Structures are given as C-alpha cells and as structure tokens.
Amino acid sequence: MNNQKQTNPSPSPIISFLQVRKSFGNNVVLKNVTLDIYPGEIIFIIGRSGSGKSVLLKHLVGLIRPDSGDIFFKAQNLSHLKENEFFPIRQKVGLIFQQPALFDSLTVYENVAFGLQRLQKRSGKELEDQINKVLATLAISDLKNRKPNTLSFGQQKRVAIARTIALNPEVLLFDEPTTGLDPVATTVVNGLIASLSRKMKTTSVVVSHDMHSAFTIADRIVILHEGEVLVGGTPAEIKQCSHPLVQEFIKEV
Amino acid sequence: MSTRFYNDDNPSKILLMLANLGSAVIFLLKILAHLGNLKLHQEDIFHQIWKITLHSLGIIALSGFFVGSIMAIQFSLQLKEFAALSLLGGLATSGTIRELGPLLIAFMLSGRVGAYTTSELGTMKVTDQIDAIRCLGADPIKEIIFPRFIGIICASFFLLIFGVFTSIFGGMTAAALLLQLSPQEYLREIPRFLNLYSILLSLFKVFVFSFCLAWISTYIGYHTEGGALGVGKNVVKTAALSLSVIVFADWVTSLVSESIQLLFS
Numbered sequence A: 001m002n003n004q005k006q007t008n009p010s011p012s013p014i015i016s017f018l019q020v021r022k023s024f025g026n027n028v029v030l031k032n033v034t035l036d037i038y039p040g041e042i043i044f045i046i047g048r049s050g051s052g053k054s055v056l057l058k059h060l061v062g063l064i065r066p067d068s069g070d071i072f073f074k075a076q077n078l079s080h081l082k083e084n085e086f087f088p089i090r091q092k093v094g095l096i097f098q099q100p101a102l103f104d105s106l107t108v109y110e111n112v113a114f115g116l117q118r119l120q121k122r123s124g125k126e127l128e129d130q131i132n133k134v135l136a137t138l139a140i141s142d143l144k145n146r147k148p149n150t151l152s153f154g155q156q157k158r159v160a161i162a163r164t165i166a167l168n169p170e171v172l173l174f175d176e177p178t179t180g181l182d183p184v185a186t187t188v189v190n191g192l193i194a195s196l197s198r199k200m201k202t203t204s205v206v207v208s209h210d211m212h213s214a215f216t217i218a219d220r221i222v223i224l225h226e227g228e229v230l231v232g233g234t235p236a237e238i239k240q241c242s243h244p245l246v247q248e249f250i251k252e253v
Numbered sequence B: 001m002s003t004r005f006y007n008d009d010n011p012s013k014i015l016l017m018l019a020n021l022g023s024a025v026i027f028l029l030k031i032l033a034h035l036g037n038l039k040l041h042q043e044d045i046f047h048q049i050w051k052i053t054l055h056s057l058g059i060i061a062l063s064g065f066f067v068g069s070i071m072a073i074q075f076s077l078q079l080k081e082f083a084a085l086s087l088l089g090g091l092a093t094s095g096t097i098r099e100l101g102p103l104l105i106a107f108m109l110s111g112r113v114g115a116y117t118t119s120e121l122g123t124m125k126v127t128d129q130i131d132a133i134r135c136l137g138a139d140p141i142k143e144i145i146f147p148r149f150i151g152i153i154c155a156s157f158f159l160l161i162f163g164v165f166t167s168i169f170g171g172m173t174a175a176a177l178l179l180q181l182s183p184q185e186y187l188r189e190i191p192r193f194l195n196l197y198s199i200l201l202s203l204f205k206v207f208v209f210s211f212c213l214a215w216i217s218t219y220i221g222y223h224t225e226g227g228a229l230g231v232g233k234n235v236v237k238t239a240a241l242s243l244s245v246i247v248f249a250d251w252v253t254s255l256v257s258e259s260i261q262l263l264f265s
C-alpha cells in the first residue's frame, strides 16, 4: 500500500504520451514526446512559437494522429482509433482552440448549446439552465444573443471557453486561453481553471506563453523544445532550472 | 539560391491529381451516405435552398432576360430571310431550354454559389470551426456539407425554371420592340417546338451540372488550408475547375442524348 500519500501521491496517469512522433512532410514537429499527466493536476506546457504545442493537444482529441508512438487516455490507446471511436473520448476530453473557432452563423447562446445538444443530448429547461450558468461564470451573460462577429477577440475567447466547459469534461485542454485577454479577464479565467481543478477534480492541460499565469496556478510546468520535453517540474523546480531557454522564459516574471 | 514565396514541392502533378480524385470520390460517398436521413435535415436543407435561391435570383433573372432576347434576335436574322418570323418564339425558346439555359445558369451559379460555398467552408476550416464541430460530438459532413450539397442541387432546379421563364419574357420583349411581333404570336409556336424530351434533357443537364458544382465547391472548401490566403486560392480553384467540368459535362450529356435520340428515331 502507498503510505506516502501526503508527500508524493503518484496515482496512475490519466494521459500518457509515449515516444510520440509527428511530422508534416519534411517538417518534424514532435520528435519524441514522452509525458505523463495525472488526474486533477494543472499542467502548463510552455514552448516557443511553432514548437508543436497545439499539435500536441490536437492528438488527444483525434484531430491529428501520430506517425508513431502511443497516446493513452485512461489505459485506452488512442493512436489507432477511428474517427467514430473518438466520440466517447470527446465527451471526456474537451479542447479549447487557440483561435476562438466559434460558429459564426450561430449566436453565443447557440454556440454554447451546440455541444450540449449533441454530445449530451440535453434539451429544454436543463439545457437552458446549464448554458446560463456557464455564461454567468465567464461574465458574458449579456452577450447571449450576439453573433460572434460582433464581439471582441477577448469576448470570443471567453465564449469558446464557455462552450467547452459547459460539457463538464474530465480533462480540459486549453490552447493559450488568456492570450488577448485583459488582466481582469485573465484573472477570471485563471481562477476558473484553478477552481475546476479543485472542485470538480478536472485535469487541465494549459498551453500558454503567460509565465505569470503558470507560476500562479500550475501544479507542474513542462517545456517543449525541438520536438521533445526539455524539462518538467513544479513551478519551484522550474525556477531553479539553469537551462538558458528556461531562464529566457522565466526572466520576465 | 533565390527565395521562393510559393510552394512547389509537388512530387508529380499526375499522381497528386489522382490522389485528389480518389479522396474526392470518398468524400462524395460520405456525403451520399446521409441521403437516408433527408427528413432529419429537412430544416437545414430548406434553409440552404432559400439562401442560395435568394442569393442568385437577381443575377439569373437578368441573364435569363438577356439570353432570351439575344436568342430571339439571332434567330430572327435567319427566319426573316425565309419569311418565317412566326416560328421565332418556338425556336428561340427551345434553343434556350435545350442548350443555353442550363449551361448559362450553371455558369452563373458557379460564379456565385460555388465561390460562396467554397469561401464559407474554407473560412470555417481555417478558423478551426470544422474541427470544433468534431470536438463537440458532431460530424461536419452531416451537419454542414450534406445540407449545402442537396441545397445547391435543389436550388438549381428552381433557378433554371425561373431563368427559362425570364428568357421567354426577354425574347418576347425583344421581338415586340425590335420586330413588332406581338407576344401572342411569339408564344403561339412554343408548344410545337418544345417536346417532353427536350424538357427532360434540360432538367437532366441541370442536375448533372449542379451535382458537379456542389461536389467541387464543397470538396475544395472543406479541404482548405493556409489561412485567408488559402481561402482566396481555393475560391479561384473552384471557379476554374467547375467551369471546365461543366463544359465537359455538357459535351458528354449532349453526346449521350444525341445517341439516345438516334436510337429511338
């Protein structure tokens, strides 16, 4: 039995990347990524522009398939699943894209309703309540009937976050959630990620350039560089790391 | 070495074309697989038909009107020589219905509906909306491609019929203004020249053309890559490809219909 619970709980990972490799033509984006992510943690993935952070996240919902290597979600190997076999995975793993990716023919309300109606077959009062609750959480209730093209970028990002968290997935993948948000909205989103993790035991994987957010809410920070995980550790450990690239990233905080 | 601002690492154009054709066929089969649940998509399809029809009604009316009057003027030159102007309405109308009508409407639609469909789908693709649909538990082919595909085909029928009527009206107007031929005289001979076969042929042509247009514009739009620039490129690609395919399809259907006619006469 595990008696060291208070010092270092090491449950089995909810997500594992095992020697994942992905290239587009001659462009090798992920060379050899091995990474474990544990249930309930908030893990930040940091890396230069073009280092493959978005590509890494898209593997988890089957939008991109690896060339080789394995990806496990709760002991299920995702690397060879077919498109329709990903539907149950997408109920449990929600991706918030780097661009807002809102449906421009639908209102904010309808955008948030889209997944709830399809993935969870919700309708009527139950659907309405859930949407209103999420819109309130992100302070965008007043935008309910607007179309995405009438919103600012930051507002669109928050609608996109609302659309995915409305589904209460077990794992949330955030691709630069606070880029383009004002400081107040950034604090709201960071607080949301933290509280989802604490209250709902949601696992959050956050891709970000925002080291300040990382040091505020991350349980663990991983740096992706040249297609591999360069270093990983708690915020305190990362601060101690002497690698020049790591220093470059944390310099500004 | 010079700097290149374009991408030309294509291995072999022919291989690439074959691969594209193969994937376009698979794409088409995926769309057609949803034919079984037409009822389910009723509302979406009606919405698309309404949108496309409304979008193109003006241009079709205008071009139909002028095509009709051009046909009337052209035929009148020859018919005058034989003092057979009374046949004008019949000849001009049947010519429009059999050949020029479907072709012209398909051209107009490829400029309007084809380009619009590709740019709309292409924008959805490059802004990750299509991937978002997948992540939210839906099938983009079923949700957004299928209704547009059926919508384009159905709307084309309406627009053809509408275009034919405006072309008759155009011919009639030209005949009245330039040749002093009364509308009654113009319309009287139409039934003599118009048989069921030519009407069916015309409808069949519209079906083939709009099928090609729907296929090409949705396929190219759905497979757009490379941001706003990619969308622009693919709109041009749709316009060019659909025009050539439509002309080719016209040639094939004309050839086939001629042989069928020979067979039965």
Ligand SMILES: Nc1ncnc2c1ncn2[C@@H]1O[C@H](COP(=O)(O)OP(=O)(O)OP(=O)(O)O)[C@@H](O)[C@H]1O
Residues within 6 Å of the ligand: A024, A027, A029, A047, A048, A049, A050, A051, A052, A053, A054, A055, A056, A098
């Ligand atoms: N669908 C695709 N087809 C071809 N190349 C791609 C595709 N998606 C990503 N890439 C390439 O993969 C590399 C990594 O892209 P990715 O979007 O993951 O970077 P990123 O780390 O998220 O960068 P950023 O911080 O700017 O968002 C880039 O060179 C990009 O051109």
Ligand SMILES: [Mg+2]
Residues within 6 Å of the ligand: A053, A054, A055, A098, A175
């Ligand atoms: Mg990215």
